[in-house]
Amino acid sequence: MKPDYPLTYRVQLTAPATHLFDVELSVSRPPGSQVILSLPAWIPGSYLIRDFARHIVTLTAEDELGERRCDKVDKQTWRLNDVRGDLTIRYRVFAWDLSVRAAHMDTTHAYFNGTCLFLRVLGMDQMPCRVELIKPAGADYANWRVATSLRRLTAPPFGFGDYYALDYADLIDHPVEMGHFELAGFRVRDIPHWIAITGRHDAHLERLGQDLARVGEQQADLFGELPLDRYLFLVTVLDEGYGGLEHGYSSSLICSRHDLPHARLDRPDDGYRRFLGLCSHEYFHLWHIKRIRPQALIDASLTEETPTRTLWAFEGITAYYDDLILVRAGLIDESAYLDQLAQTITQLVRWPGRRVQTLAASSFDAWIKLYKPDENTPNAVVSYYTKGAVVALLLDLMIRRVTQDSRSLDDVMRALWERHGRTGLGVAERGIEALASEIAGADLRDFFDQALDSTSELDIADAIAHVGLAMRLRPMRGPKDLGGFVARWDDLPASVGLGVGLRPTSVEPVIQHVLTGTAAERAGLAPGDTLIAVDGIRVTRDNLDAVLQRLTVGAKVRIHAFRRDELMACDLVLEPAPADTCELCLIDETSPERTQRRAAWLHAPGSC
Numbered sequence: 001m002k003p004d005y006p007l008t009y010r011v012q013l014t015a016p017a018t019h020l021f022d023v024e025l026s027v028s029r030p031p032g033s034q035v036i037l038s039l040p041a042w043i044p045g046s047y048l049i050r051d052f053a054r055h056i057v058t059l060t061a062e063d064e065l066g067e068r069r070c071d072k073v074d075k076q077t078w079r080l081n082d083v084r085g086d087l088t089i090r091y092r093v094f095a096w097d098l099s100v101r102a103a104h105m106d107t108t109h110a111y112f113n114g115t116c117l118f119l120r121v122l123g124m125d126q127m128p129c130r131v132e133l134i135k136p137a138g139a140d141y142a143n144w145r146v147a148t149s150l151r152r153l154t155a156p157p158f159g160f161g162d163y164y165a166l167d168y169a170d171l172i173d174h175p176v177e178m179g180h181f182e183l184a185g186f187r188v189r190d191i192p193h194w195i196a197i198t199g200r201h202d203a204h205l206e207r208l209g210q211d212l213a214r215v216g217e218q219q220a221d222l223f224g225e226l227p228l229d230r231y232l233f234l235v236t237v238l239d240e241g242y243g244g245l246e247h248g249y250s251s252s253l254i255c256s257r258h259d260l261p262h263a264r265l266d267r268p269d270d271g272y273r274r275f276l277g278l279c280s281h282e283y284f285h286l287w288h289i290k291r292i293r294p295q296a297l298i299d300a301s302l303t304e305e306t307p308t309r310t311l312w313a314f315e316g317i318t319a320y321y322d323d324l325i326l327v328r329a330g331l332i333d334e335s336a337y338l339d340q341l342a343q344t345i346t347q348l349v350r351w352p353g354r355r356v357q358t359l360a361a362s363s364f365d366a367w368i369k370l371y372k373p374d375e376n377t378p379n380a381v382v383s384y385y386t387k388g389a390v391v392a393l394l395l396d397l398m399i400r401r402v403t404q405d406s407r408s409l410d411d412v413m414r415a416l417w418e419r420h421g422r423t424g425l426g427v428a429e430r431g432i433e434a435l436a437s438e439i440a441g442a443d444l445r446d447f448f449d450q451a452l453d454s455t456s457e458l459d460i461a462d463a464i465a466h467v468g469l470a471m472r473l474r475p476m477r478g479p480k481d482l483g484g485f486v487a488r489w490d491d492l493p494a495s496v497g498l499g500v501g502l503r504p505t506s507v508e509p510v511i512q513h514v515l516t517g518t519a520a521e522r523a524g525l526a527p528g529d530t531l532i533a534v535d536g537i538r539v540t541r542d543n544l545d546a547v548l549q550r551l552t553v554g555a556k557v558r559i560h561a562f563r564r565d566e567l568m569a570c571d572l573v574l575e576p577a578p579a580d581t582c583e584l585c586l587i588d589e590t591s592p593e594r595t596q597r598r599a600a601w602l603h604a605p606g607s608c
Contacts, residue, residue, distance in 0.1 A: 017106070020094060026088050043115040230249055317392045356380050523571065
């Protein structure tokens with residue numbers, strides 16, 4: 001009997017302790033057909049070739065004539081000739097990547113993204129697919145459930161059974177979580193939303209649902225509609241972790257259990273604000289990249305890089321709005337938002353790579369640079385998330401200024417939705433730049449030439465003065481100092497700096513990178529060196545900053561460090577710590593006009 005769908009995938013967790021998914025693919029094709037199978041090399045939304053096919057352990061094929069030979073064409077492609085009758089492909093996939101991108105399985109849960117599990121049948125991309133999720137056998141798995149945004153066929157809500165996808169692109173856009181998870185529901189514009197949390201935690205789920213509902217309402221108000229009938233937040237909780245990946249009807253998130261709200265939390269602390277910002281970021285993407293899409297990525301190959309200069313806008317604008325939505329929703333106050341904005345500017349200023357790589361080049365080279373960081377990344381690369389968010393801020397304030405506050409970046413987003421999101425028409429490489437000029441009623445080419453295609457410094461201070469904010473850069477006051485929003489400036493004490501960043505995962509003071517043009521570079525320190533002593537005093541991760549601040553600018557000190565297993569010594573002349581930490585404050589005697597502009601910016605019409 002032919003299957004109900006031309007393509008049927010059966011996913012079974014035969015033995016979770018072995019971390020292997022068993023997948024069976026049934027293909028209905030005319031007799032004598034050639035069948036070519038391929039697995040994607042990257043997942044949409046994450047711009048790095050990951051070669052998921054390397055995790056396929058075994059692969060066999062069978063048709064009505066029996067077992068068939070599969071010819072491997074390249075690293076991720078198989079070919080079968082002269083197929084007779086229905087074809088069944090059986091393969092095993094190793095799943096031990098605990099991230100939002102791939103697949104992970106153990107005796108506590110199983111998670112996968114379709115890109116690393118579902119073989120693509122070339123020529124059948126537009127065919128509907130059935131997915132059967134089979135519960136593992138045994139009493140240990142009797143209470144396991146399923147959380148996915150896939151459409152249900154015969155499966156009960158949150159249960160094992162049959163699901164379906166409209167085509168292959170839809171198939172790989174619905175991650176799946178199986179196991180024990182806590183579930184909470186809420187509604188945005190009367191559309192059902194769920195949060196499924198895997199891992200031990202003490203989160204106040206009712207509070208979380210209420211807060212996410214406010215985020216969703218704000219974003220739906222911004223774009224004017226909510227273009228879906230369901231949405232799911234899949235959350236994996238770890239001791240330490242942070243990350244997210246957007247999908248059309250869901251998002252996959254990893255967070256620290258300490259970032260989730262607990263019952264005694266009166267207002268969002270830094271951890272919970274960070275988690276809400278992550279949720280806001282991925283939710284914003286359901287409009288801005290999943291439906292408003294770059295033209296370059298609409299028909300992008302799933303097997304090789306597809307460069308585009310537009311990532312600054314799709315990720316940077318999203319990074320700008322993620323926390324702005326929180327203050328508009330009343331979840332954080334103005335001070336908390338401005339504190340976070342100052343820290344974003346600090347992150348930009350501390351990377352010398354902003355003087356080397358343009359923002360457009362950062363977008364274009366994401367595949368080979370930003371997503372492949374090394375010891376020299378801060379010196380050679382600028383993040384299109386960080387600089388993109390700052391450019392989005394400047395663009396928003398510029399539109400407000402030239403239109404006398406009658407238009408803003410909000411209007412650009414609504415126009416993008418009307419012209420591209422609702423129509424499916426891709427955004428051209430310079431389409432957002434042209435649309436912003438149209439909305440502003442002014443030629444913004446000079447702004448974009450500087451912001452996107454040059455490495456000159458952005459005039460942030462002038463832009464934010466329009467809304468009554470002043471900015472200064474000062475030296476860092478400790479390894480955890482990222483700047484922030486302050487009531488007033490205070491005196492700047494003299495301080496010294498080495499110009500190194502330490503490896504965050506090491507208990508010893510191991511240098512991760514040496515910044516260009518600093519005392520450490522001139523002295524010959526290198527990434528991987530383990531600092532031992534400064535001026536004869538032993539240093540650790542905890543006391544390095546205190547030791548340095550007892551010394552004076554211009555002093556010549558001896559540095560001892562291990563390079564691999566060899567003890568090295570070098571002389572270093574201490575230099576002033578760079579002014580690379582941003583502080584924002586309100587301009588003294590701010591005019592009523594500036595106060596009104598700041599309120600209009602931070603609290604758009606319809607905000608809570």
